[in-house]
Amino acid sequence: MFLKFKFLLVASVLFSSCAEKKLPEVEVLENAFIYNKSDFPQCHASTLVETEAGTIIAAWFGGEYERHPDVSIYQSIKSDSGWAAPSKIADGKTPNDTISNPTWNPVLFKNQQQELLLFYKEGPSPSTWWGMLKRSTDDGKTWSDAIRLPEGILGPIKNKPIQLDSGVIVSPSSIESEDGNTWKSHVELSSDQGKTWQRVAIPSADSVKVIQPTLIQLKNGTLKALLRSDQNYILESTSTDAGKSWSTAKAGTVLNPNSGIDALTLNEGGFLLVYNPAEAGKDWSDGRNKLNLAYSADGTLWEDISKLEDEEKGEFSYPAIIQDSKGFIHLTYTHNRSKIKYMKLRLNN
Structure with missing residues (x-):
């Protein structure tokens, strides 16, 4: 009788555990392109932010083709009637227009003072570009003049920063060498709403390439960086001291063909990850024909x-x-x- 009761108790615990791990269902509320016509033939590297007023802004770079001098940063603001026509908000022209550099990888971020920050890169290539910053105090309607970030500070390289309860902004970044053989990741920390920055390395073996971290915060406060790599898997690194130091990046369990990813810590707990679920192929674009949304309850599985x-x-x-x-x-x-594709989703548990 005791053994039977014990078996039923264990079975009940296992069933409850499985029930707790039920995955959320995804309800698609909107699924459309941000624009159908534009002044630029190519675009890439979008970013999103919610303003203080509750509107959504998207930005990306667009131009003749990646690396072309005319590549500029564009944005569109979403209203009840849809997305506004794309408008240029930054470019790489010098004051006298004698030189024009391509611009890259915008990242929108709202700090605790409800100020919008627009980070982007300017320069001929990822190995030679530098970080730029604009600010908006009117929910993206107008932007300040651009300032160049200090030497060695690039700003978030692709994915959004996170701001801790302490007020510290943790910005995920990375560098690429001129010969393309070295990719290294780091974070940039700011305790004054993005005015000054401190750079902290994310250690990785010299035999691997890692760039473009995305950050999540676990329930115990630990920060986890998920990193694009050349290893056919997303690599992971953690910090238990608010980003001041990081563990050596190691391979996780999620396939990825050396392509950009982004992740999110959900308000209600749990995490989302958007990624290409494949291994790399002969061409750089191999594996990017599939795009998945994944969920994790603990940031690991x-x-x-x-x-x-x-x-x-x-x-x-x-x-x-x-x-x-x-x-x-x-x-x-x-x-x-x-084009830039947009989706609005609701998670139903």
Whole structure:
């Protein structure tokens, strides 16, 4: 009788544990392109932010093609009637217009003072670019003149920073060498709402390449960086001291073909990850024809909950994901280099 009771008790515990791990269901509320016509033939590297007024802003770079001198930063603001036409908010022209540099990888971020920051990169290539910053105090309607970030500070390289309860901003960044053989990641910390920065390395073996971290915060306060790599897997590093030091990056369990990712710490607990679920191929674009949304309850074990794209050919890459103040999920990504795709989701448990 005791053994039977013990078996039933264990079975009950296991059943309860499985029930607790039930994955959220994804409800798609909106699924459309941000624009259908534009002044630029190619675009890439979108970013998202919610303003103090509750509107959503998307930004990206667009131009003739990546690295072309005309590549500029564009934004669109979402209203009840849809997305506004893209407007240019930054470029790489010098004051006398004698030189124009391509611009890259905008990242929008709202600090605790409700000030919008627009980080972007300017320069001929990822190995030679430098960090730029603009600010907005009117929810993106107007932007300040650009300032160049200090030497050695690039700003968030692709994905959004996070701001801790202490007020410290942790900004995920990385560098690439001129010969392309070295990719290293780091974070940049600010305790004054983004006015000054301190750079902290994310250690990694010299035999691996890691760039473009995305950050999540675990329940115990530990920060985890998920990193794009050349290892066919997303690499991981953790910090238990608010970003002041990091563990050596090691391979996780999520496949990725050396392509951009983004992750999100949900307000209600749990985490989301947008990524290309494949290994790398002969061409740089191999594996980017599929794009998935995964969920994790603990930031370690990830399970797919939605196939956002699944085609034989195509490029669906460089996702961005945020959660707004009402709990809705917003995400964008590059769609065949010609448009920015937008989705609004609700998670139902």
